[in-house]
Each structure stands twice: as C-alpha cells, then as structure tokens.
Amino acid sequence: MRCHDQRLVPVLMTLSLLFLVVMPVWAADPEIDRLLRSPVGKDWVTNGGNLTNQRYSTLKQIDTSNVKNLKGAWMIRLKGSAYGGKYSHEATPLVKDGVMYVITGNDDAFAVNAKTGEFLWEYWSGIDQKINTVCCGWINRGVALGEGMVFFGQLDANVVALDAKSVKVVETATTEKWENGYTITSAPIYYDGMIYIGMSGGEFGVRGRVTALDAKSGQILWRAYTLPAPGEPGSETWPPGTDHSMRGGATVWNTPALDPELGLVYFATGNCGPDYDGASREGDNLFCASIMAVNAKTGAYAWHFQEVHHDIWDFDAASPVVLFDTVINGQPRKGIAEAGRTGWVYLLDRTNGKPLLGIEERPVPQEPRQKTAKTQPFPVGDAIVPQCADVLSGYAKAGCIFEPFWENPVLVQPSGIGGTNWSPVPYSPDTGYFYVPGTVRTSAFTRYDNKFTLGKRYTGGGQAAPIGSPQSGTFTAIDSKTNKIVWQNKQPYRTGQGGGSMVTAGGLVFRGASDGNFLALDARTGEELWRFQTGFGADAPPMTYEVDGEQYVAIATGGNQSVGSAFGDAVWVFSLNGQLRPLWPPPPPPTVSGPTGPVAEGVDTIKIGDNNVEYSYAPSRIRIKAGTTVTWTNVGDLNHTATAMEKREWDTGDLASGGAKAITFTQPGIYYYICTPHPWMYGQVIVE
Numbered sequence: 003m004r005c006h007d008q009r010l011v012p013v014l015m016t017l018s019l020l021f022l023v024v025m026p027v028w029a030a031d032p033e034i035d036r037l038l039r040s041p042v043g044k045d046w047v048t049n050g051g052n053l054t055n056q057r058y059s060t061l062k063q064i065d066t067s068n069v070k071n072l073k074g075a076w077m078i079r080l081k082g083s084a085y086g087g088k089y090s091h092e093a094t095p096l097v098k099d100g101v102m103y104v105i106t107g108n109d110d111a112f113a114v115n116a117k118t119g120e121f122l123w124e125y126w127s128g129i130d131q132k133i134n135t136v137c138c139g140w141i142n143r144g145v146a147l148g149e150g151m152v153f154f155g156q157l158d159a160n161v162v163a164l165d166a167k168s169v170k171v172v173e174t175a176t177t178e179k180w181e182n183g184y185t186i187t188s189a190p191i192y193y194d195g196m197i198y199i200g201m202s203g204g205e206f207g208v209r210g211r212v213t214a215l216d217a218k219s220g221q222i223l224w225r226a227y228t229l230p231a232p233g234e235p236g237s238e239t240w241p242p243g244t245d246h247s248m249r250g251g252a253t254v255w256n257t258p259a260l261d262p263e264l265g266l267v268y269f270a271t272g273n274c275g276p277d278y279d280g281a282s283r284e285g286d287n288l289f290c291a292s293i294m295a296v297n298a299k300t301g302a303y304a305w306h307f308q309e310v311h312h313d314i315w316d317f318d319a320a321s322p323v324v325l326f327d328t329v330i331n332g333q334p335r336k337g338i339a340e341a342g343r344t345g346w347v348y349l350l351d352r353t354n355g356k357p358l359l360g361i362e363e364r365p366v367p368q369e370p371r372q373k374t375a376k377t378q379p380f381p382v383g384d385a386i387v388p389q390c391a392d393v394l395s396g397y398a399k400a401g402c403i404f405e406p407f408w409e410n411p412v413l414v415q416p417s418g419i420g421g422t423n424w425s426p427v428p429y430s431p432d433t434g435y436f437y438v439p440g441t442v443r444t445s446a447f448t449r450y451d452n453k454f455t456l457g458k459r460y461t462g463g464g465q466a467a468p469i470g471s472p473q474s475g476t477f478t479a480i481d482s483k484t485n486k487i488v489w490q491n492k493q494p495y496r497t498g499q500g501g502g503s504m505v506t507a508g509g510l511v512f513r514g515a516s517d518g519n520f521l522a523l524d525a526r527t528g529e530e531l532w533r534f535q536t537g538f539g540a541d542a543p544p545m546t547y548e549v550d551g552e553q554y555v556a557i558a559t560g561g562n563q564s565v566g567s568a569f570g571d572a573v574w575v576f577s578l579n580g581q582l583r584p585l586w587p588p589p590p591p592p593t594v595s596g597p598t599g600p601v602a603e604g605v606d607t608i609k610i611g612d613n614n615v616e617y618s619y620a621p622s623r624i625r626i627k628a629g630t631t632v633t634w635t636n637v638g639d640l641n642h643t644a645t646a647m648e649k650r651e652w653d654t655g656d657l658a659s660g661g662a663k664a665i666t667f668t669q670p671g672i673y674y675y676i677c678t679p680h681p682w683m684y685g686q687v688i689v690e
C-alpha cells in the first residue's frame with residue numbers, strides 16, 4: 003500500500019541523473035496515458051474514448067460513401083451473463099492491441115479477440131443477487147485500462163482490478179457498503195496511476211462522491227464529496243444547524259473527464275435527496291444537479307455550476323461531461339458540456355465553470371411548502387425536448403419545466419425520466435456539433451413524507467407517467483457555437499435513457515436504438531445512411547477500432563430494462579468486409595405508458611418479477627368481482643411494491659423477495675398501480 007505521491011520518491015532518488023530526461027515522460031503507464039490524451043484512433047482505451055469523453059474517433063475507413071456496405075463481422079453471446087429483465091447493458095466495449103474488454107450488468111467481464119470474437123478470458127463476478135439498493139436496473143457502464151489491468155466498479159461498491167492478460171483478480175477495494183445504499187454503476191477513468199470513480203445511490207439518502215484510488219494498490223487516495231458537511235463551503239445552501247446535506251444524494255452516475263493541463267477532474271452530479279420533497283431542505287442544496295471540477299491529485303474543490311437549484315424533480319445531471327475546445331468571438335476557449343434531464347445542454351468554460359454563451363437566472367413558479375428556489379438557470383439556445391406538459395383529463399394541473407407540486411399530482415415535462423439521462427453525448431470537432439439523445443415523457447409528480455432510514459429508499463414522493471400518455475424520443479445535433487438545434491430526428495422510442503452513440507472522422511454518427519436497430523447517420527445532416535437489426539435492444543453506446551488495417555464498429559446489445567427494450571447478451575461487430583446478416587426484430591419497447599398485455603379474467607394472484615422479468619407484474623392486468631382479495635407475491639430478486647398510483651390509497655408496502663401481501667377490493671372501479679421504487683412497472687385491477 004503506497005500513496006501516489008510517495009511513489010515518486012524512490013524513482014527520483016535512484017534515477018537522479020536521468021531526472022530531466024525521465025521526468026517529463028515518467029508515468030505508471032505512459033502508453034495508456036498518451037492514448038488517453040490523444041485523439042482516438044486504432045484503440046479505444048477508456049469509456050468515453052479518451053479523457054475528453056467526446057466519443058469521437060479519427061478512423062475514417064468507413065465513411066458516408068461506403069457505410070451502406072457495412073455488415074456483421076462477428077457476433078458473440080456473452081454466455082448468458084446479465085441475460086434477463088433485471089439487467090441493462092450500458093457499457094462501451096474497450097479495445098487495445100486487438101483485444102476487446104466488455105462488462106455486463108451483472109459485473110461479469112470478458113476479454114475477446116477483437117478481430118474474431120474468440121473468448122480469451124471471462125470473469126464471473128458471483129455478485130450477491132440479493133443486493134437491494136440498486137435503484138434503476140442492474141448496470142455496469144464500463145471498464146478502464148491501465149498498467150496491464152482492467153478496472154471497474156461493482157454494484158456491491160467494490161472496485162476490482164483484473165490482470166488484463168490472465169483474468170486473475172489483482173485487487174479488490176471496498177469503497178462503501180451496498181447495505182447503506184451505496185452502489186457503483188459508472189465506468190471509472192484511469193490516468194497517471196490513479197482510478198477515478200463515481201458512487202451511485204441517490205435514492206437511498208447517501209452522500210455523493212467521486213473516489214480516487216491508487217491503481218496499483220487499490221488504496222483510496224481521496225474522496226471528493228459532492229455534498230458539504232456542516233460548516234464546509236456550500237453548507238450555507240442547506241438548512242442551518244442540520245445535517246440534511248449528509249444524506250442529500252448528488253451521486254455520480256457516470257464517467258468523469260480529466261484535463262491534464264489544468265490538472266482538473268470533471269463530473270456531473272445527480273438529484274437531491276429526498277428526491278421529491280424539498281420541504282426539509284430549504285436552500286439551493288449544493289452540489290446537487292451540478293457540474294463540478296476538483297483537483298485531480300487531491301480532490302480539492304475547484305469550481306461548480308448548478309444546473310437546477312433545490313431540485314425536486316429528480317433532474318439529475320447524469321450524462322457524462324464532455325470536454326471540447328472552441329473559438330468564441332475570436333477567442334480560443336476551453337469548454338465543457340453536459341446534457342441534463344432538463345433538456346438543455348449546459349456549455350461552460352472549464353477553467354472556471356462560467357457559462358460560455360450565457361445562462362440566465364429567471365424567476366420560476368413557487369410552492370412555499372416545497373421551499374422552491376426563486377430562480378432557475380435557463381441556458382441560451384434550444385432545448386432538445388418539449389418543456390411543457392400537455393393537459394390530461396384526471397389531472398388538475400399541467401406545467402412547464404420547474405412547475406412545483408405538493409401532494410396532488412402535477413404533470414411536468416420534461417420529467418425526471420426525460421431529457422438526457424445516462425446516455426452519453428458525442429462531440430465532433432469536425433462539425434462542432436454535440437449529438438444529444440432525448441426522452442419525451444411527462445410525469446405526474448407527488449410529494450409525501452418519508453423518514454430517513456439507513457439503507458432504505460428515501461425519495462419523499464414519486465413520479466409516474468400517466469396511464470395512456472405517449473413517450474418518445476429525439477436525437478439532436480446541437481451547434482456548440484450557438485447551443486441551437488442544427489437538425490433533429492424524432493424517435494418513436496425514448497432515447498436519452500438508452501440509444502448510445504458515437505461519431506467518427508468518416509462523417510458518421512453511429513447510434514443504437516431500443517427496437518434493436520443500429521444506425522449510421524450523416525453527422526452533418528442527420529440523414530440515415532444505414533441500419534442493421536441486431537435482434538436485441540441496442541441501447542449501449544457503440545465504439546470503433548482498427549485491427550490489421552481494418553476498421554470495426556462495435557456495440558453490445560443487451561437491452562435496457564428501464565426503456566423496456568428486449569434483453570440479450572450479444573456483442574455485435576461490423577466491418578466493410580463483414581458477412582453476417584441482420585436478425586429478426588425483437589419486440590419493440592412501449593410508446594405509451596401503462597400496463598400492457600391481455601386482461602386475465604378472475605385471477606386473484608399476481609407474481610412480481612416472474613419468469614426472469616424482474617420489473618413486471620404477471621399478469622399485469624386482471625378483472626375481478628367486487629369483494630375479491632388479490633395477493634401479490636414477489637418472486638423476483640429485488641424489493642418491489644404494488645402501490646396505487648399517485649394518491650397511494652392502497653399499498654402492499656415493500657415486499658422483499660418471497661414476500662406477499664393481500665388486498666381486498668370492495669368497490670367497483672379501475673385501479674392502476676405502480677412499483678414505488680420502479681415507477682415504470684404498471685399494473686391494473688378492474689373491479690366489477
């Protein structure tokens with residue numbers, strides 16, 4: 003166990019004569035560090051391509067003229083890993099020196115020959131299937147490479163290092179306890195001997211942070227908390243004399259970026275906790291829903307920009323930050339961008355966190371009981387999704403972005419499941435455009451009382467899309483010089499929560515879709531140039547690489563449970579010399595909210611999480627006679643509920659795996675319900 007800085011001492015002593023020669027290139031892994039600092043070419047060695055998270059590759063063998071000839075070069079199934087409705091595949095494969103590294107939602111990792119798809123090694127995590135503090139699907143967003151190791155976080159909050167050649171576990175670092183609500187879903191970055199990784203768990207009353215570890219020893223070097231302890235800078239934005247901030251969320255769901263010249267690590271933070279209840283946390287609540295910069299060596303605060311003050315809408319900044327260089331009014335500027343769930347892209351100067359183009363504080367509607375912030379930031383430019391909800395019958399109020407609510411449901415668009423969620427935003431230096439995925443979805447928000455208990459959900463309310471309300475998506479090119487829409491493709495399915503993308507010097511944007519299609523678009527115009535049916539929900543971000551002079555494009559297609567796309571365990575790789583043809587289309591995800599499937603007549607027992615579909619009621623719709631007692635039994639792995647929508651007139655309460663609860667329906671009517679922790683699970687009881 004040694005700390006990063008101490009490592010320099012023996013090196014400097016023994017190599018003192020060589021100091022001036024060695025020092026500028028001395029690093030634990032100079033080759034990886036060089037690749038991380040360079041434009042992406044043959045290899046793709048970190049989740050976002052390189053330290054900028056631009057997901058831009060200089061490869062251009064495949065271009066707008068020949069992409070129509072692209073076919074499958076190889077496809078493999080990851081041996082049933084994470085195959086099922088509990089999991090989502092959100093990881094970008096990495097490739098170095100002809101070897102591909104890919105990880106699944108069960109934290110199982112695989113190395114395969116990137117040219118042939120032949121398995122080289124496999125790591126089965128054996129992770130506890132009863133971990134019940136995962137908020138939104140079993141996910142691992144990717145691995146990092148360095149010093150001959152493969153690094154990743156697990157849902158049990160451990161960080162694991164494998165030997166890249168032999169799969170041997172080199173080290174396991176315990177960063178927290180999942181029992182206390184802490185999990186890891188984000189991909190780490192490696193740079194200069196250190197691992198940087200964000201912690202998830204914003205729905206469980208945790209204190210968000212990015213942790214830096216020594217890559218060789220696994221020793222924790224620092225934790226950069228995203229919430230101030232009482233008395234620390236930022237604590238003045240929480241109620242004085244309380245410790246609310248210590249369980250206020252602001253978790254980090256995605257991969258940081260790093261600027262080696264400025265010596266800063268950048269990341270975005272999630273919602274405030276409790277999510278929907280602002281009553282107990284008067285103030286702006288720093289550093290929830292923010293973009294932050296900290297010193298890469300020490301974790302010391304550098305700057306922040308808060309996208310949403312006093313968040314009560316689950317408006318995480320969940321998509322990875324993107325570093326880019328630009329020229330504004332003739333001046334070269336170092337930029338950073340983040341696409342929020344608000345539907346806006348936030349463009350800042352990454353040296354100081356100040357807006358690049360202007361972000362205006364404007365007055366917003368108020369709800370004194372929620373202690374709403376007086377103003378919110380409105381960026382110059384266009385939003386990528388509509389920002390007002392349509393009026394729907396049965397709802398007293400429909401509002402635009404930042405519309406507050408209390409105990410009666412209020413419709414708001416974008417919702418906390420709208421705009422850009424975890425999906426990354428590629429940036430092309432050729433076009434100067436960001437490619438921004440978006441979800442169009444309205445939620446009915448409600449607030450209720452919620453006491454904090456360690457390791458239990460702590461959200462203080464809920465949001466669910468009204469029964470029958472439409473949901474769709476957008477895929478938008480945003481000009482980095484104006485923050486305005488250049489082109490926009492409407493999508494039939496929600497896009498910001500799946501449908502990852504990347505962009506190349508061949509003038510192509512590659513984009514997965516929840517209906518299983520993998521698409522290539524003209525990066526300048528958005529015109530679709532190619533599509534290929536992969537047979538599984540194509541919701542993970544793609545990447546590209548080169549082996550033996552041939553360019554390949556890869557995407558893992560394993561579906562996404564929160565979008566409702568078809569699950570799977572495949573990795574598809576494409577090239578101009580490929581021979582494989584498309585598969586049959588899988589069932590598409592829903593485009594309307596609510597329970598689906600036939601109405602089961604006279605059935606009074608409902609299984610939750612049955613048949614490998616964790617987030618479901620089976621049957622989801624039943625018809626019974628008044629006076630019937632209905633029993634819900636949880637046969638899945640995770641905790642679920644059956645809770646009357648919005649007003650919670652009836653509720654099974656938390657059902658652990660194996661738990662059951664009976665409820666008697668005496669009055670005729672149509673009763674809709676959801677699972678409180680997973681509000682995209684719907685059920686219906688028709689009582690006659």
Ligand SMILES: [Cu+2]
Pocket residue numbers: 617641642643677678679680683
């Ligand atoms: Cu559930």
